[in-house]
Amino acid sequence: MDLVIAHPFLSQRGGVERVVLEIAKKFNPVIYTVTYQPESTFSEFKDFDVRVLPRSALEKPFFFLRGDARRSGAVSAGFRYYLTKIKDDYDVINAHGTPSEWIRNRNERVCWYCHSPNREAFDLYEFRMRELSLPRKILNSGLISAYKAAENSAVPRIEKIVCNSEVTNARIKKYLDRNDAEVISPGVDPKEFSNEGYSKYFLCPSRIVPEKRFEYAIEAFRAFCARKKGLPDASGKFSPNTSAKGWKLVISGFLPKNYRERKYLEFLKRLADGLEVEFKLDVSDPELKKLYANYYSVLFSAMNEDWGLVPLEAMACEKPCISVNEGGPALSIKDGKTGFLVNSPAQMAEKMLLLAENPGENEKMGKEGRKHVLKNYTWGIFLDTLEAAFKEAAGKRS
Structure with a gap:
């Protein structure tokens, strides 16, 4: 043709x-x-x-x-x-x-x-x-x-x-x-994704643009670090707690060279101040695949995403995806089986905590996710x- x-x-x-x-x-x-x-x-x-x-x-x-x-x-x-x-x-x-x-x-x-x-x-x-x-x-x-x-x-x-x-x-x-x-x-091409282990970091990979709503994932990670299952402290904010020591959030994606997106990145860095949040920008495909192969689970927070390849890539790596309950991920993720669908940063934090404290469940959901991708989304x-x-x-x- x-x-x-x-x-x-x-x-x-x-x-x-x-x-x-x-x-x-x-x-x-x-x-x-x-x-x-x-x-x-x-x-x-x-x-x-x-x-x-x-x-x-x-x-x-x-x-x-x-x-x-x-x-x-x-x-x-x-x-x-x-x-x-x-x-x-x-x-x-x-x-x-x-x-x-x-x-x-x-x-x-x-x-x-x-x-x-x-x-x-x-x-x-x-x-x-x-x-x-x-x-x-x-x-x-x-x-x-x-x-x-x-x-x-x-x-x-x-x-x-x-x-x-x-x-x-x-x-x-x-x-x-x-x-x-x-x-x-x-x-996705399942052959391009592998599982090399479960390091103590949550991965949030997407283009660095406001529509991807990274602030949602950062607030969820702040709540996760507070270990209070979504409840704020007396100041109305979530404060990091040493019980979450060793965990970090990795935000990785392409940064468009526009004023709007640069200002958004500055906002995210201010929001993440005091937390173990690492920004990896404009990484190569091999670098991204390495991040995928070793993360614990993926966080996805985009606004009513049309479809979303990230949840599929997460499942192809035998790792679960915790996503907002809207847009394409609400169709591609089997809630409670290949990942979780949540309606607030507090709920996202609860599911992060659940998986962090239950590595066997994290592994089980990830394997189910790869089966789901192989059957439906190649x-x-x-x-x-x-x-x-x-x-x-x-x-x-x-």
């Missing part, structure tokens, strides 16, 4: 980039992007034909956004995908991160793998607006209105929509008025099912 992939930003090592990479390994596509930073994303992308779309003259009036990498990049990506006509011979175009789905404006046979409708425009709109000054609120409101107009033009014409979870599917129905998306959840299962979706889209010629 001759595949073209459209994904706007190859500049991080996150779950979306991992999905794109695994698809590329199978189909050897041409990849059309807007930003490609080989040193910041997975090195394997160098093995593929990655093409950066040329600038559009329509981007010039938005020069005032140059100091705002997030919005400047979004505007550039929007124009380039909306106006690009693919000249390669292809069977199907596989769009990924928004607004790459706008490539449908001038090209047929698009299968959009929707990781989520644009959260800044939809379910996280109010959250993001609260972060902005009044002038930026006005600017952002105008940009989002323009985004929705283009989205409403392109999405109804897309031949096939696939998404990563029922969480994302519900958003597609609610915000994009498409009721025909097919859920095909990403997986890249092989994912790619075989996705190929059928590509063929369906490829057959819809006008």
